[in-house]
Amino acid sequence: MKRLVFLLLFVSGFTQAQSGLFEQANEAYANNEFETAIQKYEEILENGETSVAVYYNLGNAYYKQNKVAPSIYYYEKALQLDPTDKDVQNNIEFARNMTIDDIPVVEETGLGKSVNKLISTFTYNTWAYLAIALSILFVLFFLLYYFSRKPIQKRLFFGIASVAFLVGAISVYFAFKQQEIQFNNQYAIIFAEEAAIKNEPDQRGEVAFTLHEGTKAKVLEDFQGWVKIELANGSQGWIKNENLKKL
Structure with a gap:
């Protein structure tokens, strides 16, 4: 029990220290002390803490110094954690406009493009959580269908359970595909x-x-x-x- 209490206190102290560093880095950024802000944001990362906010702010700090490569790098790291973040998406476009190379993108066409765009809507963790939620929903409505006595209710509950099962199965597939994209495509x-x-x-x-x-x-x-x-x-x-x- 003492070891558990010590561990909880250690984790709490570590989290507070990281929060303090983050606030110091934000204050330095607000005062246009970008080198100091960068140092503190990177210290947070070196301590093993990652978040969209840290990567995003670090990208902003480098962007303010006109350092193209690191700004884009950290914006990309932020998008790996949350590909739907609009602020990161907007800022990375500004940073990309500073690059010299103009590489035309070979666009996908047809159904494959639509499916990949849908998969990239969420991270693989979000798809996994959605699949779990739909699995619970399926079990709930299947039980309601099984124990219901009225034909109209049975049809309704069976229909909802079927949709939840189908969408849940698709979410599982999308979760694995998104994981494959993120881990196999470096x-x-x-x-x-x-x-x-x-x-x-x-x-x-x-x-x-x-x-x-x-x-x-x-x-x-x-x-x-x-x-x-x-x-x-x-x-x-x-x-x-x-x-x-x-x-």
Whole structure:
């Protein structure tokens, strides 16, 4: 019991300390002391605490200093936690306008585009919670259907239970698909002011194209200090590991 009390006190003290750091960082930001704010926000992250607010504020602090790559990086980190946050979505567009590279996006078409857009509406955790809630709803209305004596009520309860089961099953599928997207599709932000992208993972390889800070790329493969990336337009190449930061 004493160990439990000690643990609770430790967690409480740790949370208060983190809250204090966050308030100090916000105050520094409000006073245009962006370096101090950045230091304190990053200290929170180093202590193992992550949140949309910390990533968002950190992105804002870097944006105020015209540091394109880190601002976009932390906005992207915030969107990983909550892809529906409008403030982050708006600010990351401002930051992207500061980048040099104009990479055209190959748009999806048809049903696949609509499904992927629907899946990206929520995080996989939200889809999972929705599936659990609908499962409970299904059980509740199925029991009401089973014990009901009136035909009209039985049809109503059965219909609601069926819809809850169907939508719950879809939510489970979307949860796994969103998890697959987030964990299997790794991205990175170019941090080098200018980086040569090679056709092969070799310093003597031919330069395929050049990228600049702030550009987002999909990570395909790691090989002996090199990373194979793919851009939104489908272009691929190898970049030195130190020239980018993985999300």
